[in-house]
Amino acid sequence: MSFTPGQWVNDPQRVAMISRAFRKKSAPVPVALTLITGEVHAGHFACLRAAKRIRGAVVIVAWRDAPEEDSAAAQAVRDAGADVIFPVSEDALWPHGQRTRVNPADHGLESPEALAADVTFAVALLGLVQPTDAVWGENRYERLIAIQHAVSDLHLRVRLQGVPTVRSGEGIAVSAANPRIPEVDRPRATALSAALTAGAHVAEEGAAEVERVAREVLKAAGVEPAYLAVRGRDLGDPPAEGDARLLVGADIGGVHLVDSVGLPLGIGFRNLDGS
Numbered sequence: 001m002s003f004t005p006g007q008w009v010n011d012p013q014r015v016a017m018i019s020r021a022f023r024k025k026s027a028p029v030p031v032a033l034t035l036i037t038g039e040v041h042a043g044h045f046a047c048l049r050a051a052k053r054i055r056g057a058v059v060i061v062a063w064r065d066a067p068e069e070d071s072a073a074a075q076a077v078r079d080a081g082a083d084v085i086f087p088v089s090e091d092a093l094w095p096h097g098q099r100t101r102v103n104p105a106d107h108g109l110e111s112p113e114a115l116a117a118d119v120t121f122a123v124a125l126l127g128l129v130q131p132t133d134a135v136w137g138e139n140r141y142e143r144l145i146a147i148q149h150a151v152s153d154l155h156l157r158v159r160l161q162g163v164p165t166v167r168s169g170e171g172i173a174v175s176a177a178n179p180r181i182p183e184v185d186r187p188r189a190t191a192l193s194a195a196l197t198a199g200a201h202v203a204e205e206g207a208a209e210v211e212r213v214a215r216e217v218l219k220a221a222g223v224e225p226a227y228l229a230v231r232g233r234d235l236g237d238p239p240a241e242g243d244a245r246l247l248v249g250a251d252i253g254g255v256h257l258v259d260s261v262g263l264p265l266g267i268g269f270r271n272l273d274g275s
Contacts, residue, residue, distance in 0.1 A: 138260070
């Protein structure tokens with residue numbers, strides 16, 4: 001099979017064929033998949049770089065709401081190492097219409113409907129491409145965990161890798177929502193990461209204190225969160241001691257923002273070296 005890196009492939013069945021051809025070689029080649037939604041940003045490039053670090057992998061970038069094939073954004077993604085760019089859409093995944101939906105567990109954080117839509121799209125994309133590896137950002141941590149649970153529960157043969165959140169110079173988690181934050185509201189938007197940092201610094205004092213401190217930072221900035229919660233890594237109850245996640249969601253300037261940070265609950269960062 002002749003193959004030119006950086007090619008734009010509109011046909012979903014050809015994308016599946018390319019993936020299959022590399023996976024079925026006598027010496028199988030890893031196929032890494034990552035997803036861009038809307039305008040490409042630093043978080044997407046971080047995922048693309050992580051995919052390229054998988055030794056020998058062919059990298060397929062599925063792009064939802066993709067620009068034109070000859071756009072500067074598309075060229076930047078090629079230059080960053082995309083071997084295939086697939087402008088994916090719901091019509092491409094479900095030519096007969098969507099008839100099945102994956103309903104992830106409701107953790108009382110993000111909207112169950114929106115989460116179900118994202119996870120169903122991801123599972124369908126994984127089923128079409130059948131990569132050996134998939135790379136998703138941790139900027140929407142609940143979605144990442146929901147996809148991981150779906151991969152495990154539905155026995156999908158793919159390794160899912162999370163990529164740490166990329167932040168702007170102000171500390172805001174980079175996402176497609178960032179450009180929509182009104183300038184006047186950006187100081188309040190920065191309070192989300194400030195609250196996470198403050199909460200993480202008291203991790204050794206337990207979940208209740210982490211949440212109290214984070215909430216105080218948000219209150220001082222005039223931010224009323226849609227949710228603020230300390231959870232286990234799998235979004236279950238947090239452990240008394242061990243790895244946990246502090247998550248926050250808030251509507252600021254008409255834009256819904258989410259952020260999260262990992263923390264060593266009951267231990268604290270100062271004690272990680274065992275001293």
